[in-house]
Amino acid sequence: MAILRLVVRRLLSSIPLLFVVSAFTFVLVSLVPGDPARTIVGQHATEAQYDDVRARLGLDDSLPAQYWHWLRGVLHGDLGASLFTGEPVAQMLNTRLPVSLSLIVTGTIVSGIIGVSLGVLSARRGGALVRTVDVLSLVGLAVPAFWLALVLIALFAVKLRWLPVTGYVPFADDPTEWARSLVLPVVSMSVSSVAIIAKQTRDSVLDTMSRDFIRVMEANGFRQRSILYRHVLRNAALPVVTVLGVVMVSLLAGAVFVETIFALPGLGGETSSATVQHDIPVIQGVVLYVTGVVVVVNLLVDLAYGRLDPRVRAA
Amino acid sequence: MTPPNILEVRDLSVQFRQGRGTPPLRAVDGVGFTVREGETVGLVGESGSGKSTIGRAILGLNPVHSGEIRFAGQDITRAAPRTRRGLSDRLQVVFQDPYSSLNPARTIGQTLAEPLLVHEKLGKAEVLNRVTAMLERVGMPADTAGRYPGQFSGGQRQRIAIARALMLSPKLVICDEPVSALDLSIQAQVMNLLAELQSELSLSYLFIAHDLPVVRHLSHRILVLYRGQVLEAGDAGEVYDRPAHPYTQALLAAAPEPDPAAQRTRRLARADAAGAGTGTAAAPSATGCVFAHRCPIAVDVCREKRPPLLTLGAGPDGAPSSERSVACHLVVEPPVPSPASAGPKHLPRPKNP
Numbered sequence: 001m002a003i004l005r006l007v008v009r010r011l012l013s014s015i016p017l018l019f020v021v022s023a024f025t026f027v028l029v030s031l032v033p034g035d036p037a038r039t040i041v042g043q044h045a046t047e048a049q050y051d052d053v054r055a056r057l058g059l060d061d062s063l064p065a066q067y068w069h070w071l072r073g074v075l076h077g078d079l080g081a082s083l084f085t086g087e088p089v090a091q092m093l094n095t096r097l098p099v100s101l102s103l104i105v106t107g108t109i110v111s112g113i114i115g116v117s118l119g120v121l122s123a124r125r126g127g128a129l130v131r132t133v134d135v136l137s138l139v140g141l142a143v144p145a146f147w148l149a150l151v152l153i154a155l156f157a158v159k160l161r162w163l164p165v166t167g168y169v170p171f172a173d174d175p176t177e178w179a180r181s182l183v184l185p186v187v188s189m190s191v192s193s194v195a196i197i198a199k200q201t202r203d204s205v206l207d208t209m210s211r212d213f214i215r216v217m218e219a220n221g222f223r224q225r226s227i228l229y230r231h232v233l234r235n236a237a238l239p240v241v242t243v244l245g246v247v248m249v250s251l252l253a254g255a256v257f258v259e260t261i262f263a264l265p266g267l268g269g270e271t272s273s274a275t276v277q278h279d280i281p282v283i284q285g286v287v288l289y290v291t292g293v294v295v296v297v298n299l300l301v302d303l304a305y306g307r308l309d310p311r312v313r314a315a
Numbered sequence: 316m317t318p319p320n321i322l323e324v325r326d327l328s329v330q331f332r333q334g335r336g337t338p339p340l341r342a343v344d345g346v347g348f349t350v351r352e353g354e355t356v357g358l359v360g361e362s363g364s365g366k367s368t369i370g371r372a373i374l375g376l377n378p379v380h381s382g383e384i385r386f387a388g389q390d391i392t393r394a395a396p397r398t399r400r401g402l403s404d405r406l407q408v409v410f411q412d413p414y415s416s417l418n419p420a421r422t423i424g425q426t427l428a429e430p431l432l433v434h435e436k437l438g439k440a441e442v443l444n445r446v447t448a449m450l451e452r453v454g455m456p457a458d459t460a461g462r463y464p465g466q467f468s469g470g471q472r473q474r475i476a477i478a479r480a481l482m483l484s485p486k487l488v489i490c491d492e493p494v495s496a497l498d499l500s501i502q503a504q505v506m507n508l509l510a511e512l513q514s515e516l517s518l519s520y521l522f523i524a525h526d527l528p529v530v531r532h533l534s535h536r537i538l539v540l541y542r543g544q545v546l547e548a549g550d551a552g553e554v555y556d557r558p559a560h561p562y563t564q565a566l567l568a569a570a571p572e573p574d575p576a577a578q579r580t581r582r583l584a585r586a587d588a589a590g591a592g593t594g595t596a597a598a599p600s601a602t603g604c605v606f607a608h609r610c611p612i613a614v615d616v617c618r619e620k621r622p623p624l625l626t627l628g629a630g631p632d633g634a635p636s637s638e639r640s641v642a643c644h645l646v647v648e649p650p651v652p653s654p655a656s657a658g659p660k661h662l663p664r665p666k667n668p
Contacts, residue, residue: 212416213426216479219374219408220430221399234420310420310463 003306007299014295018288022074025287026067029280035059036083036278057083070284079288080281082274089285092270097289099168099266102178103258104251104293107186111193112244118194119201119240123209124228133198140195146257149188153261156184166263185262189254193247200243204236211235237308245301249294320385321487321519322350322373327382329368329543342368344543345382350487355513355520357534357551359527359566365543366523370489373521374408375399387486404434407480411492413472417464423450423475424460430482445482453478453508470501474508481512487519494529506533527566531555539563542605545624549639559627559641562606604643616644 037054054060058069073080079089122133157165163184169177208214209232217227256268263269267286274282329343343365350356358366371377373384375394384392386406391398410416418426427446431437437445443460450459453474464472473493480488490509494502510533512518524530530537530551537554539547539562547560558564572578603618604610610617624642 210415212410212412213418215371215374215376215410216408216416219376219399219406220403220433221375221396221401223396231418231420235418308420310422310465 010299018291021291022284022287029283030063034278079285082282083279089281093285093289096265096267096270099264100255103185103255104248106182107189107251108248110186111190111197115194115197116201118198120205123202123205137195137199140191145188145254146261149258149261152184152188168264185258189251189258197243201240204239205232208232208235241301241304245297248297318352320349321352321387323385324348325383328380329372329377330380341543346545348538350519350521352519353517355522355534357530357537358523359530360540361525364540366540367491370491370523404483405486407485408489409476409480409493411495413469416476417472419464422461422463427479427482434483449478449482470497473505489521491523528570544605547641559646560643561610561612612645
């Protein structure tokens with residue numbers, strides 16, 4: 001019951017957030033130089049044609065009026081249509097959202113599993129493994145994802161031909177091909193996340209193991225494995241879960257580059273082209289979707305926190 | 316009749332590696348002592364004196380370099396975890412930091428039930444009964460078991476830590492600075508609780524602290540440690556009232572005195588003993604007395620030869636001193652109590668067993 005109340009409260013409180021974010025984006029886009037009407041009519045159009053297009057798109061209205069017009073549509077469940085293709089934004093994004101979600105969800109799971117394992121291992125073993133994880137973390141953080149993506153394509157797709165160069169196959173069509181199309185993008189996105197998660201996990205496991213309640217158990221002859229699994233990991237998980245949430249959101253941002261490089265039809269690729277073209281309804285739609293994803297991720301993190309930490313549950 | 320020894324430590328040494336090229340650090344260097352049943356032995360010394368390391372070595376948390384630790388006649392110097400598990404119903408520990416000594420993700424009830432589940436096959440109701448009874452005994456409210464450590468203060472958590480240590484009615488509890496992290500008023504409460512529990516359950520304590528008055532309050536006998544070596548040992552009251560070793564004197568002079576007049580006398584005495592209690596640039600001698608570089612009365616022999624820990628002769632009143640040992644070339648008999656330092660005010664102390 002308490003959990004349900006938390007979920008409802010958080011979803012309700014995200015409504016003003018969506019409002020603020022969308023208004024902010026609207027203003028921001030209007031400040032960027034460029035004119036969608038000019039782009040649409042082309043350079044050889046007459047002034048009358050240009051004015052006609054501007055009027056049709058509602059670009060002559062004041063900024064608040066334009067925003068209000070868009071907002072009224074959203075409240076009626078209509079995200080508008082692309083200024084260029086005329087395709088309804090909702091339909092366009094609904095086909096693209098699963099691609100981006102596939103990327104960030106698998107990216108989070110993969111980097112979570114590898115990062116946590118590396119972190120726990122290096123905390124337990126120490127010595128050479130610690131230094132290896134340190135170096136890998138540094139490299140992982142320093143290597144730009146887009147560069148790594150190009151190197152991976154050159155090696156595994158072009159030279160070895162193990163994996164497709166670009167493109168996306170929906171899960172429903174062919175799960176194997178879906179997975180194959182995701183391998184390189186997910187790997188190139190996840191390297192830095194693995195580094196961050198491994199480091200956080202190690203620090204957090206070491207911190208928990210330094211606590212006196214662990215000393216008490218060691219003095220009482222508890223097995224190292226049972227101390228690790230039943231007591232250390234549970235306590236060490238809190239900061240790791242926080243980092244996982246942050247990583248998931250940052251993967252969403254990283255998806256813009258990766259989707260462009262691998263020609264994946266996700267939200268990221270759409271965002272960049274819509275921004276260049278000043279396609280305001282599409283940009284606004286993307287912002288709504290992304291904000292929604294962020295809200296859900298944060299909610300999941302908070303729920304996990306509540307499961308793991310009695311102090312949060314009590315609050 | 317003297318009660319039998321529950322703990323015997325012989326010539327214990329613990330070393331820590333300090334990296335390549337540096338000789339290992341001798342955290343504990345040839346320390347020996349015994350704890351009898353029902354007795355409290357206090358280990359005092361400043362940080363780095365090795366007092367906590369001794370406690371941790373007894374608990375198997377630090378590797379022992381040489382020497383022997385016997386618990387109830389059994390050699391536990393390098394006991395395997397399985398042996399430790401078997402010992403844990405008789406040998407327990409209370410640590411200093413009440414905030415890190417309880418698992419924040421488990422209820423107090425779960426934490427206290429853990430030792431019971433390891434050692435005794437009990438039904439749920441019986442476990443809960445034992446947990447509630449013990450919590451009540453250490454002065455915690457009835458609903459404590461269902462709550463989490465985060466909901467309690469430092470003093471309450473220390474009571475809970477004591478309850479956990481006592482769940483299996485142990486014979487010996489290692490108390491590693493159990494009150495140092497607490498407020499003064501709470502310190503007194505927790506110390507009184509420890510004293511009450513000792514007489515009720517005939518417990519032995521190895522009481523580790525840096526604060527001589529605190530140790531004096533609870534202990535029957537005291538060992539004064541410096542750089543991993545015992546400099547003075549003996550009856551708690553005697554060591555406290557008539558410290559023989561210059562280091563013990565410095566340690567006592569460093570403790571603040573509530574009475575302003577007494578504090579003034581003490582400050583003067585401390586000025587007299589310039590150098591004692593404050594580190595000087597000279598490094599400790601490798602072959603001489605470990606305290607020589609800070610000692611106000613050190614002579615040449617102190618810097619050249621290490622004084623052995625020797626038992627002193629009879630006291631000034633002719634009565635045999637109860638095994639006062641001092642490691643100092645210049646101290647050969649127990650000092651006569653001086654009027655200035657006579658009878659420092661202290662709290663009543665449990666009777667000798």
